[in-house]
Amino acid sequence: MPAVSTVNLTAPLLLLLLWATHPTMATNWLSLARLPRSRPMSGPAPCARLRGLTPGQVGVCRARGETMESVRKAAEMVIEECQHQFRNRRWNCSTTPRGINVFGRVMNQGTREAAFVHALSSAAVAVAVTRACTRGELERCGCDRKVRGVSPEGFQWSGCSDNLSYGVAFSQTFVDEPERAKGLSAGRPLMNLHNNEAGRKAILHNMQVECKCHGVSGSCELRTCWKVMPPFRRVGVVLKERFDGATEVRLTRIGSRTALLPRDPQVKPPAARDLVYLAPSPDFCHLDPDNGIPGTAGRRCNGTSRLAPDGCELVCCGPGYRAGRAEVVQRCSCKFSWCCSVRCQQCKNTVTIHTCRV
Numbered sequence: 444m445p446a447v448s449t450v451n452l453t454a455p456l457l458l459l460l461l462w463a464t465h466p467t468m469a470t471n472w473l474s475l476a477r478l479p480r481s482r483p484m485s486g487p488a489p490c491a492r493l494r495g496l497t498p499g500q501v502g503v504c505r506a507r508g509e510t511m512e513s514v515r516k517a518a519e520m521v522i523e524e525c526q527h528q529f530r531n532r533r534w535n536c537s538t539t540p541r542g543i544n545v546f547g548r549v550m551n552q553g554t555r556e557a558a559f560v561h562a563l564s565s566a567a568v569a570v571a572v573t574r575a576c577t578r579g580e581l582e583r584c585g586c587d588r589k590v591r592g593v594s595p596e597g598f599q600w601s602g603c604s605d606n607l608s609y610g611v612a613f614s615q616t617f618v619d620e621p622e623r624a625k626g627l628s629a630g631r632p633l634m635n636l637h638n639n640e641a642g643r644k645a646i647l648h649n650m651q652v653e654c655k656c657h658g659v660s661g662s663c664e665l666r667t668c669w670k671v672m673p674p675f676r677r678v679g680v681v682l683k684e685r686f687d688g689a690t691e692v693r694l695t696r697i698g699s700r701t702a703l704l705p706r707d708p709q710v711k712p713p714a715a716r717d718l719v720y721l722a723p724s725p726d727f728c729h730l731d732p733d734n735g736i737p738g739t740a741g742r743r744c745n746g747t748s749r750l751a752p753d754g755c756e757l758v759c760c761g762p763g764y765r766a767g768r769a770e771v772v773q774r775c776s777c778k779f780s781w782c783c784s785v786r787c788q789q790c791k792n793t794v795t796i797h798t799c800r801v
């Protein structure tokens with residue numbers, strides 16, 4: 444019996460300690476990408492043990508366990524897409540070595556970068572869950588077979604369209620939960636919610652149409668079409684453009700309520716699809732492990748696009764870069780050979796590469 448009471452006493456204490464050393468952040472669920480793929484994601488015990496979820500998100504996990512595999516997939520999509528979109532920038536979306544705060548404390552400062560990650564995250568959850576719906580993997584949703592009739596362009600709607608309503612509603616429930624839990628009168632939760640919604644809008648505004656031809660020997664007498672979500676790369680590109688045009692806002696009281704309005708009164712109020720941020724970003728030049736910033740020492744940069752975001756001056760924070768020679772292997776002297784292949788030789792070329800000084 445004494446052993447049992449010890450456990451009962453220390454467990455809450457331990458939790459409290461963890462709570463104090465890891466302040467929860469709305470993006471901590473992204474750490475699900477760090478779990479081994481074989482780990483079960485749902486059921487009462489697994490849900491409670493998923494570090495990085497807020498208590499409300501643990502509740503969502505318990506109630507809608509079947510969607511959690513899609514949430515894990517979404518976390519992987521976010522990290523991959525963010526690193527792709529920012530591969531040439533000073534902040535390259537690098538991850539911390541371990542722990543639940545995947546992108547480091549820079550996510551907790553109300554910056555443009557945090558705005559981007561929030562938007563990308565809420566979009567990723569909506570996309571991953573909708574894909575699972577369309578594939579028939581979830582009990583509560585499926586694809587949309589009600590898009591019917593003949594379109595003005597003369598094709599017939601038919602087949603299995605992506606039905607976004609379940610995935611978008613799930614994203615609102617799961618990704619927005621930490622903000623709603625904090626209350627909606629403070630700046631940060633309002634900023635995060637706005638950007639989460641902007642992320643979902645990036646899917647809704649970029650839906651695509653896919654078609655199939657039916658007819659004798661490939662003719663297109665009858666064309667049937669259905670709606671699909673954009674590829675996630677497209678969502679990343681759209682949100683990166685919104686990142687570049689993001690609006691700096693501040694919490695403003697209007698009568699009895701508060702809203703985020705542009706800091707500069709000349710700027711027009713942000714639309715629902717725009718990204719907003721509250722605080723300027725650090726310069727990301729120097730190594731700052733406490734905030735998860737690797738700095739740019741040793742980074743490859745582009746020596747010819749001087750003032751573009753990937754140019755050396757910008758990436759290396761000034762003239763501190765050097766040119767070096769590197770050998771690359773390329774295909775060359777390619778010849779068509781009958782029939783039907785292309786044979787190439789391997790050529791070694793020496794090219795100039797630029798890197799930021801250490």
Ligand SMILES: *[C@@H]1O[C@H](CO)[C@@H](O)[C@H](O)[C@H]1NC(C)=O
Binds near residue numbers: 585586588608
């Ligand atoms: C789309 O999904 C929602 C929520 O699951 C459902 O209520 C709705 O009927 C679906 N729409 C179609 C056209 O299948």
Ligand SMILES: *[C@@H]1O[C@H](CO)[C@@H](O)[C@H](O)[C@H]1NC(C)=O
Binds near residue numbers: 535536537740
């Ligand atoms: C980001 O840059 C740092 C420092 O230049 C480098 O060590 C890291 O590998 C880069 N990360 C990614 C994901 O490109």
Ligand SMILES: *[C@@H]1O[C@H](CO)[C@@H](O)[C@H](O)[C@H]1NC(C)=O
Binds near residue numbers: 745747751
């Ligand atoms: C550098 O930038 C130029 C101009 O923007 C571009 O044409 C070139 O491909 C870039 N080089 C590398 C190595 O990315």
